[in-house]
Amino acid sequence: MSLEIHSSIQNRKSVRFFSEKTITKEILTLLFEAARWSPSCFNEQPWRFIYTLQKENPDGYGKILDCLATANQSWASNAPLLLIACTKTNFTYNNRPNTHSVYDVGQSMAILSIQAEVLGLSVHQMAGFDPKQAEELLSIPDGFRAITAAAAGYPANLNDLPSKIQAKESEPRKRHPLQDCVFEGKWGGNSGL
Ligand SMILES: Cc1cc2nc3c(=O)[nH]c(=O)nc-3n(C[C@H](O)[C@H](O)[C@H](O)COP(=O)(O)O)c2cc1C
Known part of the structure; x- marks a missing residue:
């Protein structure tokens, strides 16, 4: 039997x-519901998400767009x-910094992205945004920080795009080989995988 990783991970x-194609409220709920079930240190659940749908709230959408590189x-x-994903910086139970x-x-x-893939959507995360601008424009309170931005939707049909873009978008995804990131016993130990 040949085993493979799950298609939602392979194809994401x-x-x-x-x-x-519009993202319905029902689908949106599933994305954030998946994120909500993530594990977290001390079950703090420090994530907060600010989303906007372009059609429903063009002004709000424009604000997040403005923050992007x-x-x-x-x-x-x-x-x-x-969307902008934020974090609560300190633990609720003792107000100490939550380093995780x-x-x-x-x-x-990650879990939201996999749930999106299962539903036929793609999530593209972005470090290329201005967190300070996001915190100001989106009224993110003290004690919370903007961590990442993301764009999401149903992928376009590649055949509808110019051929140059089709070629770029069809490039195979690349990863370092397993032996570069998995070690057995100690750093550098041959994992044999
Ligand atoms: C935290 C994070 C920040 C990223 N920032 C950007 C970004 O600013 N712009 C961009 O085009 N892609 C960004 N990416 C997407 C990565 O380039 C992409 O995940 C990587 O090339 C692997 O491709 P894949 O997600 O299609 O497998 C980011 C991804 C992550 C997880």
């Missing part, structure tokens, strides 16, 4: 071209959904 991709704005502006809060937001975004 950060696309740059989205179709105009110019290179990201150029493609993300065709995504029906933009950013890690936990990353996990929640």
